[in-house]
Amino acid sequence: GAVVSQHPSWVICKSGTSVKIECRSLDFQATTMFWYRQFPKQSLMLMATSNEGSKATYEQGVEKDKFLINHASLTLSTLTVTSAHPEDSSFYICSARDRRGGMSYNEQFFGPGTRLTVL
């Protein structure tokens, strides 16, 4: 149980194009999903919190118009990197929180990540 998938696992695109990354909870419903960015050999950096049916909450310094997040259902959240540039190249990881979990646990289950390379 608690499986999260991401698609695509890797993507290469030209500068100026937009890229959409999907995050799905496969065997549970997730009212909240999180999007992270990770640089090599570093920890995870939270970009935004995505709640089903409402606008995402972005962390300080993250451009909401550049990183569009949509959480249309309890099992799907998408991250769209608009007008991508080489500096957006990174490893993007999503996680999902099981809606059955109590607030005191706050366990997150992570997807396998998406490697984005912008040429």
Added chain:
Amino acid sequence: TQLLEQSPQFLSIQEGENLTVYCNSSSVFSSLQWYRQEPGEGPVLLVTVVTGGEVKKLKRLTFQFGDARKDSSLHITAAQPGDTGLYLCAGADAGGTSYGKLTFGQGTILTVHP
């Protein structure tokens, strides 16, 4: 803003040695998770500790949550090359208003040499 200081950042040891990774904060957490991540993959949850003073064991891994719920440690006994990876601690806000947002430590890159 909550901070979680994780140390050491890098650890390179020989197979069979023991090691401890620490996570410390001045903030109280409602729970603390430990994850392990391999290159090119997402983090995998190892354990969640909730109660102050709690100790959990997972085979050769022992996790401890501080009495005040501000710190935690991960101890690995007789490390094996398969333990190699990035270990992350993450604390959940005790305030309960952040939709379960986690504060991550900086990570510990563990390399176990055969």
